[in-house]
Amino acid sequence: MARTSERAVIVGAGLAALRGAEAMRAAGFSGPLAVIGAEPHYPYDRPPLSKHVLAGAIPADATTLPGIHGLDADWHLGNPAIGLDRGRRAVLLADGRDLPYDRLLIATGTRARPWPNPHEGRLAGVFTLRGRDDAAALRRALAAGPRRVLVIGGGFIGCEVASLCRKLGLPVTLVEPGPTPLARVLGSTVGAFIGAIHAGHGVEIRCGAEVEWLEDAEGRLVRAHLVDGSRIDADVAVIALGAVRNTEWLDGSGLSADPGGVDCDASGHVHDTDGQTDPRIAAAGDVARFSHPLYEGRRVALEHWSHAAAQAVHAGRLLAGTPPGEPYGALPTFWSTQGDLVVKSAGLTEGADAVAITQGDPAAGRFIALYGRAGRCIAALSVDSARWLPAHAEMVAAGAPFPPHGAAADRPKAIKILEPGFS
Amino acid sequence: MPDASLLGQVKDFANRANPYPVYAKLRETPVSRQDDGTGDGTWVAATHDTIARLLQDPRVSSDTQPPADRPRTGNPLTDLIVKPLKDWMMDRHRVFIFRDPPDHDALRAAVMHQFSRERVQAMRARSDRLVADLLDAKSGAREIDAVDDLAYPLPVTVICELFGVPREDEPKFHGWATQLATALEPDSLSDTEIRAKNSRTFDAIGGYMADLIKDKRKHPRDDMLSGLANHATPEGAKMGDYDLVATSILMLVAGHETTVNLITNGLLTLLRHPDELERLRQDPLRAPRVIEELMRYEPPVQFRTRRTLSAIDIAGVTIPKAADLVLLLASGNRDAAVFPDPDRFDPDRTGTRHLGFGGSLHYCVGAPLARFEAEAALTALAARLKAPRLIEDPPPYRPGAALRGPEHLRVAIDGIA
């Protein structure tokens, strides 16, 4: 157990920060605990931003996470950390103050990758979507009834926004340089199935296409010019190009960190650039890169809500002095609500050499895709079939043989092994 | 080696009043192979975790029914031509509780679409009225039978009104419901006499429903059968006549004896826990908690059966392909890993994860309705029975081990308020 005179600092004030702080307190840490947040808000939930908030079902500020006021902590909000001095054991804040620590949790998450041209990125009508304020602004723009919405990037957030626009009755075009939406994470085979469902709901999908520049009239977006010379008239554009990890503030700290994350060892402690762990510091959530025991120790940084929460609990206990038990290695799970479509996954698709539809029918808009690698199940994805996911998640966690044999409800007569289509 | 005779003990009528000690023994092995008189045995899942997992395992099928085989009549024309045709139709239009996706889902979606909140909510007020009338009819009595006087008549009337069955035809349904209740008892399948009786009842009710559906097509009203007969689901599917007849019979059967048992098990449990009866009397708003705890503690459906489509590794055993499976819901409800002090009746438990309505894709369609009916009955009984005393404890039980409940529940009273 940590001595009570020790001070804890948590940098970042998102989901992982909150769960980490709660876990430290629950594990008996009773010293002063400070939470530092770049945004002026208490920790809030991001998944609803691209769903209920954009749909207008709840206001953006209704997303604050529960449990904040019961927590014994000092909040430093709207005051980002700009540096870490491990020699002096202090976090440097933007307002010039130093916060000394004995235990430090790094939970700074990610931010939206900006549009490469900063001038165009600042035009009225051009949005990114990461924070609560972004969501509130985009919601206002959608509620104003734009003539057409352009979504740039066909990852999860892009697909969520595009399908939601259709639910709102707005014309929408999704531009994705890859062969299909979601191709990077799910491969183009499954990406094509999901893309077809969105297309069926009226999302205009332009794959293999790239936006070259955004044209404005008096500072307002009017159209996008594509590399192939075509144009798309739109008064709202949502830049959904993925995320960049917030690690700049660690520059010069000697920790092993880059835009892909900050490196941790199996227990959750961070590495320095010499590969030594710093036992006073742990990282959790979207910013943490770690070796996943279920995936032959491959280094991964996940952007999954349930992972951020679970890993933060693990890190919080660790910092509170609970001896590290098992390395953190929960099966990664993820969900995404795209219009009325509910997509869920268990495991990591990366490295899959085969995929099979084991239940349902992509043409009917509901199915399970099971991903295999070297004859083992490594990930499962459900599209409007979440009830079947737990049984598949068990197969993934157990590394069951791929393809699965034997019959199952709603299983195609013969399971076809498909090329997953990762480029 | 786990004791393989435990499933036999579950079915043994001698254990009907209190099967829970046998369940506790079964839980010592989360999934065990039990003797069932066939060489293959039946696999029983007895813990909360294994039941919940198997309920949503795609290798587990609800298609447990043998092919239809209506009794022969001796008339060659009927036996050679009509029987195979009818058997074929019955198999094709089997009720969705015994079907797997995707067929199951389409039929269920159509029902859910018509089982709207407003419709169920409307039956709530009606249930209160019906219960009041049934109790009024016993005013002055010094003894009631909670089964015959209240629990039995209520659900049939409710489902008839929900469907829009004309009032004068309702008595027929009471008879049909009683006979068909045996259809959900797994062992009834092997009893040719019960099967013969059931198929005659199916013919009778099926003929009646087919006519009623025709009428609902011609003169649609604001009732569930009119809705099912005339409106497509949002996915655009509309039920054909045969499926509609089968589905309406399913609703009658699935919602009848189950609800009867919930009400009688409820009164029985409250009479065994007089402090809880008194608390409910003083605070009728406790009813929802009491009912959820009853669904855990004395669930009307004790177990459901399934078949495996392929082999399944679970809890250290391998259930082979094509095995018979029993999901012992009532045992999962007494699993200490999920419910601390599981054998205590405690309506103040939080986080209800009982398996009394099943789970996953076959989760009970009628759960909200059943809850309202039980709420109406139990709050009224608590409020109006003066000094109720059990005359027999345990009361006599009906034969069923799966749909388990008292045959009669005689209660001495000082009157009805």
Ligand SMILES: Cc1cc2nc3c(=O)[nH]c(=O)nc-3n(C[C@H](O)[C@H](O)[C@H](O)COP(=O)(O)OP(=O)(O)OC[C@H]3O[C@@H](n4cnc5c(N)ncnc54)[C@H](O)[C@@H]3O)c2cc1C
């Ligand atoms: C629109 C949207 C929809 C999503 N939908 C889903 C979904 O459906 N399912 C799912 O599984 N996941 C979803 N996610 C991902 C999920 O929200 C993240 O995995 C989760 O928020 C990660 O939590 P975190 O605490 O690690 O990081 P964040 O939530 O990013 O929190 C980090 C916090 O640190 C702050 N910060 C950054 N730098 C500094 C600094 N230098 N000093 C102080 N504070 C700093 C940031 O302002 C931020 O508040 C979604 C994300 C977004 C943006």
Ligand code: HEM
């Ligand atoms: C207390 C009363 C009730 C209990 C305990 C109960 C219990 C159950 C259970 C355990 C199942 C799951 C079956 C399985 O998994 O195989 C089920 C399914 C079902 N119940 Fe109920 N039920 C009750 C009342 C009702 C009522 C009132 C109705 C109808 C009006 C109803 C209609 C159904 C139907 C149609 C199914 C099949 C669902 C499917 O297969 O998708 N039930 N019920």
